[in-house]
């Protein structure tokens with residue numbers, strides 16, 4: 599028997615998100631509604647996902663391997679139903695709760711500078727829209743009733759409506775391209791999500807899912823962020839550290855001149871008030887400048903003489 603990772607064609611290190619995405623893609627491809635030859639493969643991938651898509655079962659599987667005797671047995675277990683993530687895309691009718699379309703997840707990458715500034719962004723994506731027109735054949739019920747007679751008995755027989763495949767609604771999935779403009783809040787953290795209600799996929803007879811935007815922040819070559827603090831690190835010659843000098847910091851607000859005072863203690867960072875990120879309470883963090891002292895790579899005999907001379911001076915004794 600193939601292992602579940604091989605069935606889904608993913609590595610053992612795959613993240614939960616990758617597993618879900620892969621399963622979604624494969625099941626769209628092999629779902630028997632779309633691909634009558636795909637049934638066996640569909641069962642296989644669904645079985646794999648039932649295990650790998652559940653954190654606990656996956657851990658169990660990783661340590662113990664195949665532990666279940668049959669596919670049916672797993673489906674009888676409580677736990678997430680892999681079909682739930684499709685909502686009614688394939689026409690399974692679920693009446694237990696308000697139907698809701700699936701969420702659309704987008705990852706948006708921004709720079710650290712953009713995160714500082716809080717830019718406007720635009721995303722473009724496709725979503726499924728439904729007109730939710732009740733099916734004229736069954737009037738939105740999904741079922742057609744007819745009288746059947748069997749000898750002397752007459753009975754009402756319910757049959758699945760073919761016009762709408764039992765969904766009750768026509769026109770269940772047109773792709774629509776959407777463009778949405780929005781503001782990214784200043785100081786947003788890496789991995790934070792922004793949600794837009796009703797901008798996800800539509801579903802027959804239900805409400806639309808949400809658009810979920812995952813923010814990913816690209817590291818900056820000059821700065822690092824720690825909470826609301828902005829960190830800058832630079833090398834400074836030891837003479838400059840002793841005499842004091844001016845440095846230029848390529849700050850997001852524009853170049854920032856900073857005076858390094860005479861005899862600066864390089865073990866402590868310089869703190870520049872309110873030059874950092876906005877925190878969630880609306881307070882501005884500080885900028886911390888870390889100085890790394892550097893030594894010359896070589897000394898000429900003249901320089902050695904000067905230093906020897908200097909060493910005799912009272913402050914260097």
Ligand SMILES: [Zn+2]
Pocket residue numbers: 733734735736737738739740741759760761762763764765766767
């Ligand atoms: Zn119908």
